[in-house]
Amino acid sequence: MNIKIPINVTILSVLSEFESASAEDKSKLRIDLLSQLVNLAKNLPHPASGQTYQRWQLFAQIAGVDLSLAKLFESHCDALSILSELGYHPEIDDQLWAVWAADGGPAPLQVKDNLCNGIKPWCSGAEFIQKVLMSYKNQQGQAQLCIVDLSHSSISTDSSHWHAVGMNATKTARVSFENTPVKLIGHPNSYLKRPGFWHGAAGVAACWYGAAVGLAGFLQESCQVSPNPFKKLYLGEVAHQLEITKQYFQYVAELIDSKPMLNHEREIRILRAQTEQCCLSVVERVGKALGARPFCEDATFAQLMADLPVFIRQSHAAFDYQQITELCLSDQSLWEL
Known part of the structure; x- marks a missing residue:
């Protein structure tokens, strides 16, 4: 079973060194590695550029090593793609970027006269990110960046409000602003209406998938070292789920590249739902097949197992999955062969 995703050899080498480091060293190296990846991937293709699948491959490969690192990297790349898509390419620089788009919190952001006040929840990388694209609701309730x-x-x-063990390395925090200068980007709701909003949502799912591939790799290695029929059974089930999901990623990537001005919302919602189901199935089956030892003695395995369910739930903060139910009820073509 080939579950590796080919990417830039230099990036693969950097990831391999990080993967072999101790958990303590990883916490020190993660930000430096993020900066290296950002530098190495300066020419990463934007979504709908004709190389969408290659972009997702890179996200997946990083996620298979460290999901927190993948989240931070994907967020940086998403910020640059948003700026490019909305016509603000001159704003792109060599800083570390992120997109902070979670709503809610005890004091929702207010922006007046280009000054921001309030609290933004769930801000990943808050301690070390240098620039951020941040969403808020204007006085008319429209989304603004x-x-x-x-x-x-x-x-x-x-x-102090982030208690999850999973994704702890992203250093997610609440961020408070008091008369903070900001620069408005795009027109109201242009952030949500642009095709890239949904293209980017598929990129997040590629991170989920990459983590699942990483977990499957542990099972594959175990089957090679000490095979038994039960582990092989679970490996076959996992490989089947991953292959189906990979094929749908390829299909959606080709769809996006062939019709870049469409958002392909329906297909991407289906892709995210399929990927989530696949990932949770991998978590369950790999966990059963390998037993307690890797949970307790393998730092990379244990971290991926803790990170993946949290990242999936966290990723849904910007998406109302009630809409997928409404979509399925309203679109009869989903039920037709």
């Missing part, structure tokens, strides 16, 4: 330079003295972070 702004750029924030996080070096400004009016900004403070509070990490």
